[in-house]
Amino acid sequence: MDALIDRFRQDGYVILPRVLSAEQVAETRQELAPHLAPFGRNPFEGERTQRAYALLAKAPSIARMVEHPDVLALVDQILAPTYLLWGAIAINVHPGETAQAFHCDDDAGAAPRPRAPQGVSTMWALDAFEETNGPTEIVPGSHLWGPGEVPGENDPRAVQALMPAGSVMIWAGPLFHRGGAHRGNTTRLGITLQYSQPWLRQIENMVLAVPPAKAAQYSPRVRQMLGYGLMASSFMGYVDGRNPARMVAKLAGEEC
Ligand SMILES: O=C(O)CCC(=O)C(=O)O
Known part of the structure; x- marks a missing residue:
């Protein structure tokens, strides 16, 4: 765990490969299928991307990801006790989707940079994240950047988060990232579960959602x-x- 935390603190992210079994992935896919909404309402949601919110009211098997011990062991080291589930979104990216704008999930906390993470985000790959199917893109080390530093649209420092189905990427709230452009032929389903400091307002009003x-x-x-x-x-x-x-x-x- 110490080496993992060191890598997380240095690069701003880590990938844990194949955490879920094929059966677990299939169960969650089946629960989610009826809830994937029409395409998004703006370029950030993705005009060729289906999203589903209020996930714990719709797909109970997602709880095993929310409280996965390998993930929480890391988050426990970064956030204060009684941290919250800040957001839970299923994201199914279709061929032809364009890249999102680079952003940081904990910007909503309005704390100045550089900052200690106000949140920790995860992306669970229910499909393999491959070069052409719109994998998440991250800018390693950017969680440490100061005010005003932002990646360019084609920033050479950005890397694709490639991982087999069942894997999870965990990153620090101030890390710049985005959903990548989809140049392939099949959809890419991921679930982002995000945790925040216990004093921050959740991005999704979870007690109404669930x-x-x-x-x-x-x-x-x-x-x-x-x-x-x-x-x-x-x-x-x-x-x-x-x-x-x-x-x-x-x-x-x-x-x-
Ligand atoms: O779909 C992805 O790979 C990332 C999506 C994302 O970062 C977001 O919607 O906030």
């Missing part, structure tokens, strides 16, 4: 990451003066 009765089917850790819990050493997140974890535990029929 209401208490649905959250009750998940582990206490996933519920807490959705927002059904208090920030560590504080009472931030209470409902009617109480910890909402108790409300969800009750729905799950657990002693509390």
